Amino acid sequence: MPDLRPKALRGQLLSFSDDPQAVGAAASHRHLEDGVLLIEDGRIAGMGEARELLPALPAGTPVEHWPGCLILPGLIDIHIHLPQTQVIASFGAQLLDWLQTYTFVEEQRFADPAHCARIARFFLDELARNGTTTAVVYGSVHPQSVEALFTESARRNLCTIAGKVMMDRGAPPGLLDTAERGYAESKALIARWHGKGRQRYAISPRFAVTSSAAQLEAAGALAREHPDCYVQTHLAENHEEIATVRRLFPAAASYTDVYDRCGLLGPRSIFGHCLHLGEAERRRLSESGSVAAFCPTSNLFLGSGLFDLAGLRDPACPVRVGIATDIGGGTSYSMLRTAAEGYKVLQLRGQSWPALDAFYALTLGNARALGLESEIGTLAVGSAADVVVLEPRATPAMAHRMERGADDLAATLFVLLMMADERAVRASYVMGERVHTTPSGN
Numbered sequence: 449m450p451d452l453r454p455k456a457l458r459g460q461l462l463s464f465s466d467d468p469q470a471v472g473a474a475a476s477h478r479h480l481e482d483g484v485l486l487i488e489d490g491r492i493a494g495m496g497e498a499r500e501l502l503p504a505l506p507a508g509t510p511v512e513h514w515p516g517c518l519i520l521p522g523l524i525d526i527h528i529h530l531p532q533t534q535v536i537a538s539f540g541a542q543l544l545d546w547l548q549t550y551t552f553v554e555e556q557r558f559a560d561p562a563h564c565a566r567i568a569r570f571f572l573d574e575l576a577r578n579g580t581t582t583a584v585v586y587g588s589v590h591p592q593s594v595e596a597l598f599t600e601s602a603r604r605n606l607c608t609i610a611g612k613v614m615m616d617r618g619a620p621p622g623l624l625d626t627a628e629r630g631y632a633e634s635k636a637l638i639a640r641w642h643g644k645g646r647q648r649y650a651i652s653p654r655f656a657v658t659s660s661a662a663q664l665e666a667a668g669a670l671a672r673e674h675p676d677c678y679v680q681t682h683l684a685e686n687h688e689e690i691a692t693v694r695r696l697f698p699a700a701a702s703y704t705d706v707y708d709r710c711g712l713l714g715p716r717s718i719f720g721h722c723l724h725l726g727e728a729e730r731r732r733l734s735e736s737g738s739v740a741a742f743c744p745t746s747n748l749f750l751g752s753g754l755f756d757l758a759g760l761r762d763p764a765c766p767v768r769v770g771i772a773t774d775i776g777g778g779t780s781y782s783m784l785r786t787a788a789e790g791y792k793v794l795q796l797r798g799q800s801w802p803a804l805d806a807f808y809a810l811t812l813g814n815a816r817a818l819g820l821e822s823e824i825g826t827l828a829v830g831s832a833a834d835v836v837v838l839e840p841r842a843t844p845a846m847a848h849r850m851e852r853g854a855d856d857l858a859a860t861l862f863v864l865l866m867m868a869d870e871r872a873v874r875a876s877y878v879m880g881e882r883v884h885t886t887p888s889g890n
């Protein structure tokens with residue numbers, strides 16, 4: 449059982465209440481230099497100045513003090529693959545070859561439930577080490593992969609969204625289901641896990657290259673039958689992929705239209721990548737409230753392209769956007785490293801991404817992309833106490849850099865963004881319970 453006794457965390461607190469792009473930097477967040485976060489029953493019970501709150505704490509309340517550290521809501525990753533933890537860093541291919549050569553070989557190992565359980569434990573340990581407390585996860589085609597992940601996630605009290613991949617063509621036989629079987633296995637997992645504690649289900653056709661029209665129809669039927677489930681898939685990542693989809697679905701107006709015709713667009717639908725979209729596609733994503741997942745390390749690693757954040761945010765037809773690692777196309781579990789590469793991608797696009805915007809994206813922005821902002825992504829009273837503690841002087845190089853001109857929040861956040869990785873994650877908390885600690889001075 450989690451430890452639900454009241455406790456307090458003390459340190460620099462930062463929590464967003466809105467998008468800096470929408471309301472301006474100053475109105476977007478609350479920052480306390482020496483703050484206290486009160487936690488009761490695994491939830492945030494208050495946030496205020498240490499000098500005011502500390503004297504009012506009931507005698508004996510434990511206070512975990514993190515001097516010099518930033519305490520933020522736990523980081524959120526909206527697109528990551530459980531079965532690719534041993535595919536990450538596989539050399540020399542672009543998307544379709546990479547899938548065939550590495551990923552489809554590795555994912556076959558998830559037929560074995562013991563392998564699924566071992567990888568699920570590693571996966572959630574690694575997320576905790578990186579300060580990620582919620583992830584939206586693709587399993588393999590095997591229901592046991594998702595069963596293992598949800599079992600481990602529930603044991604740890606984590607808020608996890610996941611689904612078994614549906615794929616009925618274009619991969620080795622051991623990785624294929626059928627339209628009917630993908631539907632039935634997904635439906636059984638929904639019944640078993642969706643809404644159980646903090647677990648939620650994502651209907652997960654891998655992408656249009658590996659799902660027949662019949663299977664995408666079946667995924668759409670599932671989405672209609674379970675409107676509070678998520679949908680996740682990949683869209684417009686790579687030019688060869690897009691040409692293949694055009695060949696496979698000649699009647700569709702576009703790649704996005706392939707999904708749209710099956711009822712797969714909507715406010716709970718997350719589309720990985722969205723790099724090469726036409727105007728009509730952006731319009732449909734915007735109208736439907738769908739979410740585009742920016743996966744910068746993956747897009748760079750696989751040479752897929754540069755995400756057009758400003759284009760997707762065009763006020764005339766804004767698309768909701770989140771940010772994600774996409775392990776194992778992505779190269780780091782760290783959402784900080786991910787955002788740093790995101791910054792560089794946008795530099796290549798001639799677009800500016802202030803550190804405050806990036807930290808908004810990693811917390812409240814991604815929570816909003818999932819419609820979960822009342823549960824995660826802020827330090828607001830009532831939210832789950834999923835929290836990360838970041839140390840801006842975690843390494844000698846960071847401490848050295850912080851000696852110069854990093855005395856305001858934006859500058860400190862930018863140093864963290866450019867230089868930090870999991871060594872800067874001093875602690876991760878889930879429902880108020882500390883689940884990971886990195887010793888100081890790594």
Ligand SMILES: [Zn+2]
Pocket residue numbers: 527528529682720774777
């Ligand atoms: Zn992916």
